[in-house]
Amino acid sequence: GAGVSQTPSNKVTEKGKYVELRCDPISGHTALYWYRQSLGQGPEFLIYFQGTGAADDSGLPNDRFFAVRPEGSVSTLKIQRTERGDSAVYLCASSPPTRDTQYFGPGTRLTVL
Amino acid sequence: AQKITQTQPGMFVQEKEAVTLDCTYDTSDPSYGLFWYKQPSSGEMIFLIYQGSYDQQNATEGRYSLNFQKARKSANLVISASQLGDSAMYFCAMREEGEGKLIFGQGTELSVKP
Numbered sequence: 001g002a003g004v005s006q007t008p009s010n011k012v013t014e015k016g017k018y019v020e021l022r023c024d025p026i027s028g029h030t031a032l033y034w035y036r037q038s039l040g041q042g043p044e045f046l047i048y049f050q051g052t053g054a055a056d057d058s059g060l061p062n063d064r065f066f067a068v069r070p071e072g073s074v075s076t077l078k079i080q081r082t083e084r085g086d087s088a089v090y091l092c093a094s095s096p097p098t099r100d101t102q103y104f105g106p107g108t109r110l111t112v113l
Numbered sequence: 114a115q116k117i118t119q120t121q122p123g124m125f126v127q128e129k130e131a132v133t134l135d136c137t138y139d140t141s142d143p144s145y146g147l148f149w150y151k152q153p154s155s156g157e158m159i160f161l162i163y164q165g166s167y168d169q170q171n172a173t174e175g176r177y178s179l180n181f182q183k184a185r186k187s188a189n190l191v192i193s194a195s196q197l198g199d200s201a202m203y204f205c206a207m208r209e210e211g212e213g214k215l216i217f218g219q220g221t222e223l224s225v226k227p
Contacts, residue, residue: 033215045216048213093158103160104160
């Protein structure tokens with residue numbers, strides 16, 4: 001079946017602009033996760049949804065970052081007033097109701113100039 | 114305190130040989146899960162293997178096995194019969210009971226030599 005998909009695959013923006021990153025999880029997966037991976041590092045947790053609600057947003061670095069999952073499927077990560085330090089690969093993952101394993105998408109590479 | 118430690122930034126192995134990638138973890142939670150992921154140069158994180166803290170036997174998945182030593186808090190990944198396609202970054206991760214998030218280590222870059 002289809003895996004987790006993320007769009008766009010690459011996004012280049014200018015400092016101060018607003019960006020939206022989209023994640024489409026595997027069908028039937030109830031949990032959805034966002035991570036950020038900087039060069040040479042392991043992924044770092046940002047936020048986790050169980051259904052439509054954010055179960056844990058403790059990883060969001062500041063209030064410029066926000067994520068939604070209005071219908072319990074597709075999620076959008078929104079970054080306001082982007083900064084150069086936001087440049088990273090943003091990874092989305094989903095997991096089914098009965099398993100712990102998270103399955104990752106290909107990521108969105110965000111570059112803030 | 115760092116919860117997942119991968120002390121080998123880079124490893125080399127000869128094709129067809131076995132290799133062990135080290136991972137130690139730190140948690141006070143008695144219930145947790147340990148995961149290994151592979152990240153090729155294409156960037157996608159590929160799930161390899163899972164070990165639950167209460168599992169009695171070490172997990173195995175094809176050429177991958179997890180050497181789980183609970184008292185030592187280690188969860189090393191063993192890859193048998195290495196192939197050129199195994200060249201990638203490998204990440205160890207942990208999920209504590211009641212938490213959704215995975216906590217990742219810094220990764221180990223494995224290079225398989227022909």
